[in-house]
Amino acid sequence: xxxxxxASFKVEYQQLMNEKGxxxxxxxxxxxxxxxxxxxxxTLVRVFxxxxxxxxxxxxxxxxxxVLGQEAAQVGSALALQESDYLLPTYRxxxxxxxxxxxxxxxxxxxxxxxxxxAYEEGINNFxxxxxxxxxIPHATGIGWAMRLKGHKAAALxxxxxxxxxxxxxxxxxxxxxxxxxxxxxxxxNNQYAISLPRERxxxxxxxxxxxxxxxxxxxxxxxxxxxxxHKAVSDALQKAYTGKGPTLIEAYTFRLGDHTTSDDAKxxxxxxxxxxxxxxxxxxxxxxxxxxxxxxDEDYExxxxxxCAKKVExxxxxxxxxxAAPLTDMFDYHYAQLPQNLxxxxxxxx
Amino acid sequence: xxxxxxxxAVRDGLRQELKADPDVVLFGEDIGRNGGVFRTTxxxxxxxxxxxxxxxxxxxxxxxxxxxxxxxxxxxxxxxQFSGFVYGAMEQLISHAAxxxxxxxxxxxxxxxxxxxxxxGIRALEHHSESMEAFYVHTQGLxxxxxxxxxxxxxxxxxxIRDPDPVIFLEPKRIYRAVKAEVPDGSYVVPLGRASxxxxxxxxxVVSWGSMMKSVLDAATELQGKASIEVLDLRTLSPMDTxxxxxxxxxTGRLLVVSEEPRTCSVAGEILAQVAERAMLxxxxxxxxxxxxxxxxxxxKMENDYxxxxxxxxxxxxxxxxx
Numbered sequence: 073x074x075x076x077x078x079a080s081f082k083v084e085y086q087q088l089m090n091e092k093g094x095x096x097x098x099x100x101x102x103x104x105x106x107x108x109x110x111x112x113x114x115t116l117v118r119v120f121x122x123x124x125x126x127x128x129x130x131x132x133x134x135x136x137x138x139v140l141g142q143e144a145a146q147v148g149s150a151l152a153l154q155e156s157d158y159l160l161p162t163y164r165x166x167x168x169x170x171x172x173x174x175x176x177x178x179x180x181x182x183x184x185x186x187x188x189x190x191a192y193e194e195g196i197n198n199f200x201x202x203x204x205x206x207x208x209i210p211h212a213t214g215i216g217w218a219m220r221l222k223g224h225k226a227a228a229l230x231x232x233x234x235x236x237x238x239x240x241x242x243x244x245x246x247x248x249x250x251x252x253x254x255x256x257x258x259x260x261x262n263n264q265y266a267i268s269l270p271r272e273r274x275x276x277x278x279x280x281x282x283x284x285x286x287x288x289x290x291x292x293x294x295x296x297x298x299x300x301x302x303h304k305a306v307s308d309a310l311q312k313a314y315t316g317k318g319p320t321l322i323e324a325y326t327f328r329l330g331d332h333t334t335s336d337d338a339k340x341x342x343x344x345x346x347x348x349x350x351x352x353x354x355x356x357x358x359x360x361x362x363x364x365x366x367x368x369x370d371e372d373y374e375x376x377x378x379x380x381c382a383k384k385v386e387x388x389x390x391x392x393x394x395x396x397a398a399p400l401t402d403m404f405d406y407h408y409a410q411l412p413q414n415l416x417x418x419x420x421x422x423x
Numbered sequence: 424x425x426x427x428x429x430x431x432a433v434r435d436g437l438r439q440e441l442k443a444d445p446d447v448v449l450f451g452e453d454i455g456r457n458g459g460v461f462r463t464t465x466x467x468x469x470x471x472x473x474x475x476x477x478x479x480x481x482x483x484x485x486x487x488x489x490x491x492x493x494x495x496x497x498x499x500x501x502x503x504q505f506s507g508f509v510y511g512a513m514e515q516l517i518s519h520a521a522x523x524x525x526x527x528x529x530x531x532x533x534x535x536x537x538x539x540x541x542x543x544g545i546r547a548l549e550h551h552s553e554s555m556e557a558f559y560v561h562t563q564g565l566x567x568x569x570x571x572x573x574x575x576x577x578x579x580x581x582x583x584i585r586d587p588d589p590v591i592f593l594e595p596k597r598i599y600r601a602v603k604a605e606v607p608d609g610s611y612v613v614p615l616g617r618a619s620x621x622x623x624x625x626x627x628x629v630v631s632w633g634s635m636m637k638s639v640l641d642a643a644t645e646l647q648g649k650a651s652i653e654v655l656d657l658r659t660l661s662p663m664d665t666x667x668x669x670x671x672x673x674x675t676g677r678l679l680v681v682s683e684e685p686r687t688c689s690v691a692g693e694i695l696a697q698v699a700e701r702a703m704l705x706x707x708x709x710x711x712x713x714x715x716x717x718x719x720x721x722x723x724k725m726e727n728d729y730x731x732x733x734x735x736x737x738x739x740x741x742x743x744x745x746x
Contacts, residue, residue, distance in 0.1 A: 158495070191528035199494070200527050204518050210484050211519070214491020214499075221448065221473075221497070228491070240511075244484030251479055406525040407564050409532070409587035412616065412662030 083282040085293045085325075088301035091353050093361030100304045104366040110151065110299045111359045111369075112377060114143040117167040118356065119381040120176055121330075123389065124166065124183065128334040132393070133184040137164040141297075141329030144355030145261045147171045148302030149229065149324070152310055156226040158215050160199040160208045163333075164261075165231050174198050176388035181395070187406075188398060205266075206236035209258065210245035213319075216256030217249070220316065227255040227313035229306065235266025237280045243287075246321060250287045255313040257306060258284075258321045261296060263328035268341035284321035296326030297355035327353070424605040432573035432606050433463050433538070433594060436580035437500065439610040441471045444498060447584060450476040451485055451502030460504050461540060461599060486512035486537060490519050493535040498584055506541035506593060507550035513558070520589040521564030533589045536580075540596035541569075542634035542683050543730055546723040553720045554634070554683035557690050559591045560661045566590045566615055567660040571636035573604045575658055578613030586615060595634035602637060618664040620671070624653035626744050627677040630668060630694055632657040635681050635731060642736040650744045660690055665697050672702045677743050678710040681736055686714040708746035713739045 088102070089095045095102055121139050128136045139146060146167030153159060159172050166179055173196050182189025182201060190200035202208030212230035219226045236242050237260060249256045260280045264271045277283060284291030290312075294305045302324055309320035327350035331338045338347075363369035404419040405411065411419070427435065440447045449464060455477035458465030468475045478485050482503055489499040503509050509516070516537070523533045543552030559567045568583055568590055570576035576594070583590040621636070622643055629652055631639045636656055643652040653671050657664065672678050678698050680691040691712045698710055713731045721729055 187526055187528055190526055191530045200523075200531070202519075204514060207487070207514055207518060210487030210515075211491035211494065213484065214488035214493075215495045216491075217488060218492040218495040218497045241483060241487065244479075244481040245487070247479055248481060248484045248488055252476075402528070406529050408524070408566070408662075413665060414662060 081282070081285045083279050083285075083291065083293065085295075086301055086305055087295040087298050088304055089298045089358055089362060091358055093358045093365065095300070095362065099301070102300060104363070104368055107300060107359060108363055108368050110147055110303070111356065111363060113147045113151070113171050114167070114299065114356055114359070115377055116381045116384060117143045117147060117170050119378065120170060120385050120388075121166060123385050124180065125330070125334060127180070127389070128183075133180055135333050135335050136183045137333045138330035139164055139167045141327050141350065141355070142261055142263060143167050144299035145296040145302055145324040145326050148299040149259055149306045152303050152306040153229060154226070155195070156197065156224065157310065158197045158199060158212070158226070158228040160212050160228060160230040161201050162208065162231055162233065163201050163203055164233070165201065168231060169198060172196070172198055176385060177391040177395070180388060180392040184392065186398060187402070206232055206239040206241040208232070209236065209241050210248065212256045212258065213245045213249040213252070213254050216254035216313065216319065217252045219255040220253055225314045227257055227310050229257045229259055229310070231259050231261065233266060234260065234262040234264070234271050234274050234280055235269065236260070237283060238274055246284060246289055246319065247287045249319040250289045253316060253318040256319040257309040257313060258319060259306065260321065260323045261326055262323050263326050265328055265332070265338070265342065267332045267336065279323055281321060281323040289319055289321055291321040291323065293323040293325055296324030297353050297358070299355060299359065424607055426603055427573045427606045428600045428603045429570065429573050429576045429595065430461060430463050430599045432577040433580055434465065434467065435606065436577040437464065437467060438470065440498075440581055440584045441467065441474060443610060446496065447498045447500060448474045448476065448492070449500045449502070450478050450488075452478060452480055452504055454502050459502060461596065464502070482508050482511045483515060486515045487519070489535040489537070490515055490523070490533055493533045493589070494523060494531045498534055500536040500538060500584055503537060503539040505547075505551045506539040506555065507553050509537070509539055516559070516565065516589070516591075517562050521562050524588065525564060532587055534587050536583045536590045536592050538592045538594060540599070541593040542595055542597050543720060543726045544597035544634070546726075549722055552723075552726060554715065556593060556660055557684055557688060560690050560693070564589070565661065567593070568615060568658065569593045569595065569633035569660060570658065571595060571598070571633050571656050572602050573606050575613050575619070575656070577606055578611050579615065579658060581610060582612045582615050585612070590615070593633065597634045598637050613658070615659045616662045616664055618658055618667040619656050620653060621656050622652060622654040624651035625675055626651040627679060627740060628653045628655055628668070628671040628675045629679045629681060629740065630655045630657055631681040632660065635683055638731065638733045638736055639681050642733045642740065645733070646737055646740060650740055652740060663693070665701070668694060668697065669702050672698050673705045676705055676707040678706070679713065679739055679743050680711070681713045681731055683715050683730055685717045686712060687717050689714055708743050711739055711743050
């Protein structure tokens with residue numbers, strides 16, 4: 073007997089603003105002032121990022137993972153969140169965290185080897201940075217599931233890379249979130265390389281987005297260097313989550329222009345020509361073209377913006393470097409709500 | 424008071440907390456309509472609609488979801504069908520559940536409970552019979568609780584669910600139904616971190632917990648008249664009630680630890696180290712351990728030769744007492 077088609081699928085790609093700064097307002101209406109806000113935040117992220125890399129070189133912080141090239145994916149997604157939503161970052165999320173009000177001096181603190189860097193003040197619902205790849209993805213499932221059980225109009229947005237999509241955590245997380253209709257948005261920044269492994273060696277699939285299909289979840293690929301398009305896709309996915317319609321997987325197609333971390337040298341495994349091609353698709357460049365058309369950008373504005381950003385970053389650096397060291401007893405005091413006897417005894421050894 | 428076995432006491436503890444706290448939810452594989460593979464959650468699915476939830480078959484996903492849910496302020500209690508299946512979720516326990524409070528300096532916490540039956544002796548399939556409690560005790564940030572009787576099972580479980588930190592609650596499956604006792608109705612707490620003296624004596628302190636406790640008590644009963652045996656039930660392995668162990672050893676002058684774990688780097692070894700550091704001069708005989716072997720847990724034809732027997736325990740007690 074002939075085979076029958078049980079189901080058929082399509083994987084879509086969405087873009088709002090292309091590399092030339094042209095916009096398709098059929099996808100979404102654009103508020104030029106919002107575009108300007110995105111541009112300013114992305115510039116701040118870029119200035120912070122360059123400073124953090126420089127500070128690592130000077131021995132003023134430890135290993136740092138640059139977000140260069142991914143500013144649109146991070147700022148566009150994080151700006152879609154409302155206050156009660158949760159953001160779950162990896163180590164390459166300085167952009168999303170800055171956009172979501174994580175103080176820059178605390179980011180420096182974290183990369184400077186100080187746990188206080190993840191202790192954000194009340195009201196900033198940003199999870200601590202996750203280092204083990206993909207291990208944070210199912211936390212968004214748990215948080216989003218709890219939000220649904222409690223009837224909260226809130227969602228969890230979790231960040232990860234193309235490499236994470238090969239680990240089991242990713243698959244278990246999306247599957248459980250789908251079955252439980254968790255208020256979760258899974259946001260993959262496919263930056264083409266997991267340290268040295270290119271995307272085509274990570275998976276034979278045409279996209280990361282299509283991996284959602286096997287869990288009965290909507291998957292969408294967006295231009296990750298299109299900040300407004302990313303914002304639109306994540307906003308739509310959050311609305312879906314708030315209204316009990318379950319999770320979404322968004323693949324932001326982008327590129328890591330820098331090294332994996334300050335301990336890495338990408339020249340060893342990546343063709344410089346590829347980097348040049350992606351530099352032409354710089355997420356800030358297209359916004360600049362658009363804003364200039366709207367009379368919202370000129371050289372003077374750029375100059376004063378860069379000065380303002382440098383000042384903000386410098387203030388954060390001063391605050392980080394002038395913060396007194398934590399007492400050694402902090403090493404013991406946060407393991408349990410109540411200090412157990414063995415830790416109380418060992419704590420005395422450092423006093 | 425109602426006479427219950429350990430399974431029923433665990434179920435009653437879960438019921439009390441489901442009643443008391445709307446943030447408590449149970450989830451895991453087959454725990455809902457089926458009532459769990461050991462029937463521990465039998466009936467709770469109907470009694471608490473929407474709060475006893477069957478999940479897809481995914482241990483990592485179950486434990487990780489609990490981490491997220493707990494960090495969001497709920498009180499998830501997850502069941503892993505056998506402790507031998509927790510390993511897929513070890514990264515979640517070690518790198519997240521145990522560390523969340525510390526790495527955020529208290530901003531986020533992880534008040535979850537992971538329940539799993541442990542230990543051998545029920546002629547189960549491979550991977551269903553290990554006693555690897557030392558893994559969890561070695562992981563700072565977790566609490567580890569193992570009851571040995573129905574009263575403690577209910578009271579410790581209620582305490583574990585109310586605890587502000589993650590608790591690994593290992594259930595002694597060999598004696599799930601073998602030990603029955605009167606259990607108070609309603610809610611009560613057995614505080615975590617405190618050992619209990621199940622039997623007072625003056626010649627030797629025998630420290631044990633969980634599945635081995637029945638054999639230890641049987642051995643002590645059989646040796647009545649030959650040795651005065653103090654039996655200390657550790658109940659919470661982390662944080663450990665070292666003070667109670669030391670006080671007992673200072674009184675009796677002798678120590679035997681009985682556990683089902685592999686011997687090297689065992690919790691039993693830690694107890695001997697603590698006693699050596701703190702009460703060496705009270706000892707009248709070298710301290711001893713009776714444990715499992717440093718072997719892979721054998722399949723069931725040999726499991727009763729692996730698990731310390733009552734006879735082995737009796738011989739060790741007499742050896743230490745007559746040293």
